[in-house]
Amino acid sequence: MLKKKYNVLDLFCGCGGLSKGFEMAGYNILLGVDFNEPALRTYAYNHHGSKTLCGDLSAPDTFKHIDKLVEGNVIDVIIGGPPCQGFSLTGPRQFDDERNKLYLAMIETVRRYKPKAFLIENVPGMATLYKGEVRDEIIRRFTSMGYSVSNQILCSADYGVPQIRKRLVFVGLLNSKEIFQFPEPYLKPDEYITCEQAIGDLPSLEHTLGSDVSEYEMEPQTEYQKLMRGSCNVLHNHKSIDHKQFVKDTIALVPDGGNYKDLPPGVGESRIFHMAWTRYCSYKPSRTIDTGHRNNFHYKWNRCPTVRECARLQSFPDDFVFLGNKGQQDKQVGNAVPCLMAKAIGVELLKYLK
Secondary structure, three states, rough: OOOOOEEEEOOOOOOHHHHHHHHHOOOEEEEEEEHHHHHHHHHHHHHOOEEEOOOOOOOOOOHHHHHHHHHHOOOEEEEEOOOOOOOOOHHHHHHOOOHHHHHHHHHHHHHHHHOOEEEEEOOOOHHOOHHHHHHHHHHHHHHHEEEEEEEEEEEEEHOOEEEEOOEEEEEEEEOOOOOOOOOOOOOHHHHHOOEEEHHOOOOOOOOOOEEEEOOOOOOOOHHHHHHHHHHOEEEEEOOOOOOHHHHHHHHHHOOOOOOOOOOOOOOOOOOOOOOOOOOOOOOOOOOOOOOOOEEOOOOOOOOOOOOOHHHOOOOOOOOOOOOOOHHHHHHHHHHOOOHHHHHHHHHHHHHHHH
């Protein structure tokens, strides 16, 4: 007997980190919706069989396009990470303010399609914003629609991602007496996947800038590297920035895991702030991957990490190819939800859907 594959609609999907994780967990991704065309091109290239829609989720006619694209399929699960910047300006009493329209669109989409479950991820700060009133209002609205809602701040490193990235996650179950219990950590802190274990097999690019398509130069050295490579035998998106010599010389003075505080007086003073001149630490997970990567450097080589190295630290498998120019690729990787964390939530959710 074939197992049922639950259908997923991914809102604010970006390049598809959440979708990739749910796909790994055995779900069928029907459609990804976003307003960023470069990210959607990457999404379409990597999620075979899934459709994409470039549209404004706050526009009423967007639902007509979604209805047409899902072709009558039941939407079992809705996932997404809507922007929440408006809440910091408006507060809980102005929840329906125009500036919160994208978050409200996520709530409206769940109300309209009534999936068996939904997942929303966001920044940890939302949990305490206005003393937790915004979070409580989100829970109240979904509860009034018949969902039992749980929320928790998760750390991606707990689920095998070589990165300390914390996210607030809401999960709701429709007409359920059960409350979703988030997956227990797979790893203890002393077992976390380190930067070296994650990217140590990738070419150094010491004497070349690399290219968008190249070859591996060694066999995988760790289980994580084997997992990321899978059956992939072509190396994508491993291309370095052509740093000026003074930048390389400055990076060379920063030790493994160090930052601007380790530089001699008078060196690198054009960048003096919290994350300036920070090297990844070879024996720890990386810090949160951002959308620029110009202030974080390889733990060993005197350069910024490549798109592929950042993708590895986000747990994207090597056969996931990022399209667009370098800046667009950086944003796609940095804005994504780590795939293995998404997979862990998806696997746990299956127990409730069954």
